[in-house]
Amino acid sequence: MQQHEVVVVGAGLAGQRAALAAIEAGREVAIVSKLHPLRSHSGAAQGGINAALGKEDSVDTHIYDTVKGSDYLGDQDAIELFCREAGPTVVEMEHFGTIFSRGDDGALARRAFGGAGFPRTIYAADRTGLALLQALWEHLGTARFRLYEEWELTSLIVRDGRVHGIVAYDRKTGEFDQIGAKAVVLATGPFGRIYGRTTNAHSCTGDGVAAAYDAGAALKDLEFVQFHPTALMESAILITEGARGEGGILKNAQGERFMGKYAPHVFDLASRDVVSRAIVTEVREGRGFPGGYVHLELMHLGKEKVESRLQEICDYARVYAGIDPVVEPIPVYPAQHYMMGGIGTDPHGATSLRGLFAAGEAACVSIHGANRLGGNSLLETLVFGKQAGIAAAAYAATASAPDVRAAELDQYTAPYRAWSSRKDGEDPATLRSDMQAVMERYVGIYRNEADLLEGVRQIRAVKARFANVRVVDQSHVYNMNLADAIEVGHMLSLAEVIVLGAYARTESRGAHARTDYPKRDDAKWMKHTIATRGPEGPQLSYAPVAYTRWEPKERVY
Numbered sequence: 001m002q003q004h005e006v007v008v009v010g011a012g013l014a015g016q017r018a019a020l021a022a023i024e025a026g027r028e029v030a031i032v033s034k035l036h037p038l039r040s041h042s043g044a045a046q047g048g049i050n051a052a053l054g055k056e057d058s059v060d061t062h063i064y065d066t067v068k069g070s071d072y073l074g075d076q077d078a079i080e081l082f083c084r085e086a087g088p089t090v091v092e093m094e095h096f097g098t099i100f101s102r103g104d105d106g107a108l109a110r111r112a113f114g115g116a117g118f119p120r121t122i123y124a125a126d127r128t129g130l131a132l133l134q135a136l137w138e139h140l141g142t143a144r145f146r147l148y149e150e151w152e153l154t155s156l157i158v159r160d161g162r163v164h165g166i167v168a169y170d171r172k173t174g175e176f177d178q179i180g181a182k183a184v185v186l187a188t189g190p191f192g193r194i195y196g197r198t199t200n201a202h203s204c205t206g207d208g209v210a211a212a213y214d215a216g217a218a219l220k221d222l223e224f225v226q227f228h229p230t231a232l233m234e235s236a237i238l239i240t241e242g243a244r245g246e247g248g249i250l251k252n253a254q255g256e257r258f259m260g261k262y263a264p265h266v267f268d269l270a271s272r273d274v275v276s277r278a279i280v281t282e283v284r285e286g287r288g289f290p291g292g293y294v295h296l297e298l299m300h301l302g303k304e305k306v307e308s309r310l311q312e313i314c315d316y317a318r319v320y321a322g323i324d325p326v327v328e329p330i331p332v333y334p335a336q337h338y339m340m341g342g343i344g345t346d347p348h349g350a351t352s353l354r355g356l357f358a359a360g361e362a363a364c365v366s367i368h369g370a371n372r373l374g375g376n377s378l379l380e381t382l383v384f385g386k387q388a389g390i391a392a393a394a395y396a397a398t399a400s401a402p403d404v405r406a407a408e409l410d411q412y413t414a415p416y417r418a419w420s421s422r423k424d425g426e427d428p429a430t431l432r433s434d435m436q437a438v439m440e441r442y443v444g445i446y447r448n449e450a451d452l453l454e455g456v457r458q459i460r461a462v463k464a465r466f467a468n469v470r471v472v473d474q475s476h477v478y479n480m481n482l483a484d485a486i487e488v489g490h491m492l493s494l495a496e497v498i499v500l501g502a503y504a505r506t507e508s509r510g511a512h513a514r515t516d517y518p519k520r521d522d523a524k525w526m527k528h529t530i531a532t533r534g535p536e537g538p539q540l541s542y543a544p545v546a547y548t549r550w551e552p553k554e555r556v557y
């Protein structure tokens with residue numbers, strides 16, 4: 001049983017930045033990560049990171065675009081902090097050694113992204129996440145910390161409303177242990193694997209969010225699920241918004257540049273919720289290609305631009321779709337991409353539990369509100385990762401030693417032993433695909449009451465079957481059957497919160513589009529959904545949105 005001052009769970013951009021801040025504040029830090037840090041999903045980010053560094057651009061415009069993009073559900077105090085920190089954050093990452101693409105004048109190159117008033121997305125070709133992650137990891141290498149590599153968090157240790165550490169197991173040996181901590185920062189990233197068609201990596205299973213929920217922390221706005229408009233038809237591999245930022249256009253089967261109908265001012269660069277709904281509408285109304293997709297055309301940009309600015313996209317299209325985007329259109333359709341909701345935090349990463357902090361995609365500050373703008377998430381991981389690290393360090397500096405009791409380990413691991421000793425029971429992989437099918441069918445881009453009610457019923461039915469889950473593999477070394485079962489359990493808890501929140505919210509806002517309530521309803525619904533775990537399942541309550549300077553208006557692009 002180990003003990004540390006600050007334990008950061010997750011080694012993506014948010015976790016690494018939190019760890020760095022806590023170390024710089026003088027605390028003793030451990031990072032726990034189920035993946036090698038450089039395998040974190042942050043490394044898959046393609047398009048770029050936002051900062052209003054252009055002469056014509058301003059921090060205020062970035063704030064306004066983010067508030068508007070959020071459909072006025074974002075907390076404006078947090079958004080102001082976020083956009084003010086953007087420039088210094090990107091410059092700091094450049095100083096840490098991130099090799100950003102540059103323009104002819106030698107300045108950081110910027111591309112246009114959806115919902116942005118000016119080109120403000122700074123990038124490293126179409127591998128921005130990997131460039132940032134590598135630079136930060138190398139920088140972190142100059143600091144002292146303990147790394148629990150390929151250790152997987154399963155639950156939090158909580159006593160009297162305070163977090164005292166985590167329970168985790170070493171995938172390499174199968175050993176479970178408790179790791180005590182004065183403060184814990186959860187930075188476990190996305191949970192898109194709740195859906196079948198997603199751009200997220202297999203590891204994006206929301207373990208930290210589910211563990212926080214199990215421990216009594218409040219989750220916020222989980223019903224807001226972002227679908228990215230352009231994922232490859234077959235595999236759902238992401239084709240970055242940068243492709244449209246560089247001038248790519250969407251066309252339906254009639255050869256029509258259909259976005260003009262939905263966003264007459266900005267066409268293909270409307271925000272993601274708008275473009276995703278447009279594609280689904282085109283396909284549903286019979287203007288898609290057979291099999292149900294539209295085309296993303298890059299051919300007119302020329303070979304040199306496509307192959308230099310969108311290298312990875314070229315590789316993906318060629319390898320995974322057999323398409324050469326230099327000469328052929330790319331078949332695309334929306335896929336789940338990002339979770340606007342997460343563990344509710346204040347702008348400094350504090351959650352509703354003492355000693356527990358969260359940052360990155362696992363958290364909901366909330367700056368994205370009902371819809372996130374592309375390029376704002378990489379920035380969020382760094383800005384709020386740092387904030388959470390500072391706050392966790394300050395808390396740990398005065399907190400008493402954690403109260404972790406060796407004898408309690410058995411209680412935490414009892415369910416897993418039961419799963420492994422069953423002679424008969426449910427296969428976790430089948431439960432996962434059943435859950436994914438329910439979420440795709442009933443809780444997708446367009447929603448309505450009948451579907452959502454059926455979604456609640458069916459997710460609860462899968463959850464009930466999960467009570468009888470069986471782990472067949474008895475080995476200790478990399479038992480992915482056990483890992484799978486644990487992760488499916490986490491995702492099922494979160495799926496239930498998503499569908500219930502979506503059912504309750506009788507309006508359309510941002511990514512939450514109800515065909516039976518097509519209008520935004522500010523009088524009734526200008527509020528955050530808060531979900532806590534009750535004896536019978538999620539309990540929903542609501543919290544006000546923070547306003548500073550921006551009055552809600554109708555959102556048109």
Ligand SMILES: Cc1cc2nc3c(=O)[nH]c(=O)nc-3n(C[C@H](O)[C@H](O)[C@H](O)COP(=O)(O)OP(=O)(O)OC[C@H]3O[C@@H](n4cnc5c(N)ncnc54)[C@H](O)[C@@H]3O)c2cc1C
Pocket residue numbers: 009010011012013014015032033034035036037040041042043044045046047048049050128129151152153154187188189190199200201203206207208238240337338359360361362374375376377378379381
């Ligand atoms: C394909 C793709 C492209 C994207 N492109 C962009 C873009 O261009 N611009 C942009 O702004 N945003 C983009 N995003 C979104 C953005 O990349 C993510 O929101 C962000 O990187 C998440 O960072 P994170 O640090 O919160 O999580 P991650 O980078 O996912 O890191 C999570 C960490 O938690 C660890 N972890 C998870 N569960 C456990 C557990 N149980 N125990 C221990 N460790 C655990 C993992 O090992 C990992 O280290 C993209 C997302 C995807 C999927």
